[in-house]
Structures are given as structure tokens and as C-alpha cells.
Amino acid sequence: MDSGCSRHMTGDLSQLVNVKEFNGGYVSFAGGESGRITLKGTVQNGILSFENVNYVPELKHNLLSISQICDRGNSVHFTKKGCHVLKPGIVIPDDWFLMTAERKGNAYVIDMNKKPCEEITCLFSKISEHDGLLWHRRLGRVNMKNLNRLAKGQLVRDLPIKDFMLVEKCVACAKGKAHRKPHKAKPAPSTKAVLELLHMDLFGPVNVLSIGKKAYCLVIVDDYSR
Template sequence: MTRNMSYLTDFEEIDKGYVAFGGNPKGGKITGRGTIKTSNLDFENVYFVRELKFNLFSVSQMCDKKNSVLFNDTECIVLSLNFKLTDKSHVLLKVPRKNNMYSVDLKNIVPKGGLTCLFAKATSDESKLWHRRLGHINFKTMNKLVKGNLVRGLPSKLFENNQTCVACQKGKQHRASCKSKTVSSISQPLHMLHMDLFGPTFVKSLMKKMYCLVVTDDYSRFSWVFFLATKDETSGILKSFITRVENLIDQRVKIIRCDNGTEFKNKEMNQFCKRKGIKREFSAARTPQQNGVAERKNRTLIEAARTMLADSKLPTTF
């Protein structure tokens, strides 16, 4: 469109209605049409609008003629029909044309490279809110979700970490590890016994045993394995075992280390240990012992039970 009739050749008067500009739905009336000819390029069907203050250039009409239009910070360049893009890596964004308009939909585009200028920066409170909503995800990954449009409802904004997340700091804290002991504090057999009971097993033994009690001497690593039909037999077996083993090797049991199971922590065992002067050490609930004894004990328990179950020379009372 132009306001200068002298630019137009092949001019003809027409009545095409009004064109809106400047917020006025009847900004100007189209009263004529013509062609603007230049040395390299002709502009056809140029409307004459007397109320215009500037000449208007239609990019879509120029592209209809298979020309390419390039905009930069200083000028607009119309390229020839033979122009071809030499390197596709230079393309950062592609926007489809619909109804003679190039509409940018930030929720459906996939930007390439470092194109972040199209995304408005989120406020500090908004970044913190979405950081918590997405399970304290890091901001780099959150921006990838935005660019890939992978989360429905996530605003198309650039999230930045301007504040320290206290929950993330606490979640990344590590508990200081305990130093391993170089010298064992146990100097003789039966000074400390580790014991544990597991069961019921899915398969019963020939004598209908479903539980397995393993006792390990901390000094010698020698293990005793007992098979039980019920957990109630634990106290009686331990009392008989401790009395017998103390008499055999002429040593006394001083410490028993076990978990908080009722098979070890009951009135009968309390009275027996008090009478014998045996100290009991209970592990914290659902927490492995820090000196690694629990892990070794579990391995010993499994291996000992597996060996005895596979042994064909087991006594008939098993």
C-alpha cells in the first residue's frame, strides 16, 4: 500500500472498502490500484490509500512470488528466486505461515541452539514455585522441559535459580562415615556373639522347620545354625546353647549383639542374661550396624543355612 499516486503505473480506480490501521477500524479507504516498477523487482496490485503516512510492504505477497525476504537490524532484503540456504545450522527457528500471517506459538515450537530470547524470564517466586512442583528438579532440566513442550501446563518461560533451595541443600548432605577399626577389641572366643533369626521360609524342612537361628562368634567367626519350628523356641535354644558352649571351652559369653526382635527381647531372656551377667547390645531399628558386622553376619547366615540344607549328612532330627 502507498499514499503516493506518482509511484503507481497502470493505475485504476477501485472501491475495495477500508483498511484498518492505528487502532481505527476505518483508518483508510482503498480507492485505487497499480504497479510499482523498479530496476530488479516489480510490485503488483499495490493499493492506493490516501490516509497512509507510510508505505506498507507485504512480506507474504512477496513470498508468493517465490522470493525470500531477509530482515536484520538495519534493513530488509528481498532475495532472488535462485537463493538457497548454504548451512541449515544457521536456522534457529521455523514458523509456519497461516492466513498470510507468520504466527509464533511458543507452546508448540522447538527452538534450536541457544535461542532463548523468545522466552520471557520467570519471576523469582514463579521459578521457586515450579521448582517445588516438579519435585525440586534442577533448573537446567526444567528449561529443557519448557523448550521441548514436555509438560502440559508448564509456562513457556526461562526459569533461573536466583535463590538457594534449603530442601535441596539438606537432601544433598552426606553423613560422615565411621572410621574402620584397625585393631579388634575382641581378644578371646565367646567375648561377643552375633545372632539373628530369619523366617518363616516358603519351604519347610523334613521335620517341618520354618525358622533358622544363626549365632556367630566375633573372635573366631565360627557359626552355629539352629532350625526352629516356631519363634518361641528361640529363648530355650539360646539358654541351652550358651550354657553348653561355655562349659565346653571354659569361656564365658560377655556380650550378645542382636536386633530388637521379641525372640531376643523378652522376659525369659532378660532374666537369663541378668543372672549370667551378659550384656546385650541392640541395633537401631531398620538401621544396619555401622562397623559392618551386620553385613558380615547376614552373609554368614545365608551361607551357613545354604550349606546345611545342601548337606546330605544332616541328622534325622532336622
């Protein structure tokens, strides 16, 4: 898959079907060399077919032109794991774009000297806010200070190295830190017998150990007899 290739090309004649003679001129290679286009045909894999594939005997690689694929209504998405050809009609939201390379002829050219617009800077900040809340939840409601420490130290796999921001309020953290209202005292117990309802509380470790050198204590109170 080549975004700099203006036409589909192959140097392997066995890849082509419906071959026709075609005088397509010459193709320039790296290093000043060139090859002559003598035939053209179709490449098929059972699912997709690519027409008008030029045959260049001197070509050592099979090249699919991204611009030619896009001309058929498809779109192409590159990731670190591979290249995906998307079905026609799939529209990517504009706020997902960080940078755009304009098509000139059948190649895609990007001007690195062009300054990014203010919208791109705003988009970066929105990404940080979203990622901050996402990783805050993933890592057990960790605070932003420790989250940035993990990111800068590269201590978590796939954690982006950036300054995280948490603008949105975490509802779970707010509820967990809220003070509970005191329970009103009951004039009479609601239970009718011993062991019907038990209240248990485990606390520790304590500074002063028990006689048996224990640091934790389980308190059990019977609701009826207290």
C-alpha cells in the first residue's frame, strides 16, 4: 500500500488477469532508474479486484496506489498494526483530524512549515481531558498527580506520555468522599430475639498489640441484647 504511488503497479505478471497490451510510458524509480509500462490488467484476491494495474518488468515490488483506491469511493486508514481499507460511505468526524495532507495529482503532500491552526491546539486539550478521566477510572480512581507520575516514568503499558487534566468531576470519587448523615437513635430495638441481627466492625492495625500479639480486632454487637 503506497500513498506516493500514482497508479497500481506490479512486476509479477502472474498476479494479473485480463491482461492487455498498454504503452503507458515510463516510471521513475529511486536512484534515477526507470521502467517501461508494457501491459495492464486486473488483480483479484476473491473479495476485491483492482483494475488498470500497470505491469512494469523492472519493478521489484507490488504497489497499490492509495489515491486509486480512494477514487473508487473507499477510504484507507493506517495504524501501527496495519492498513485498513474501509467500505464506501464511512465518514470520519472532522474533530478527529489533527493534520491533513492535501491531494495533489495522485499523491498526498503535507506542508510541515504551515503553522497549526487554533482548532488543533484546542483539540489537543480536549484529548487530554478525555484521556485523564479514562485513565483515572482504569487505574482505580488514581489522582492526577500520581497519574502524571506514572506517565512520565513510563510505568504503565500503553499509557500516553502527556500532562493529564481532569476537568470533569468524577461522580464516584465525590460520593466516596462525602460525609454520611448520622443515624437517628431508635427508642426501642426493632429485633425480637438474640442473634437476629448482628453488627460487625473490623478495625486495625492498632499501635498497642493485644496479649496474644494481635493487631486487628473484630467487634460483634448483638442488636437485641447489645
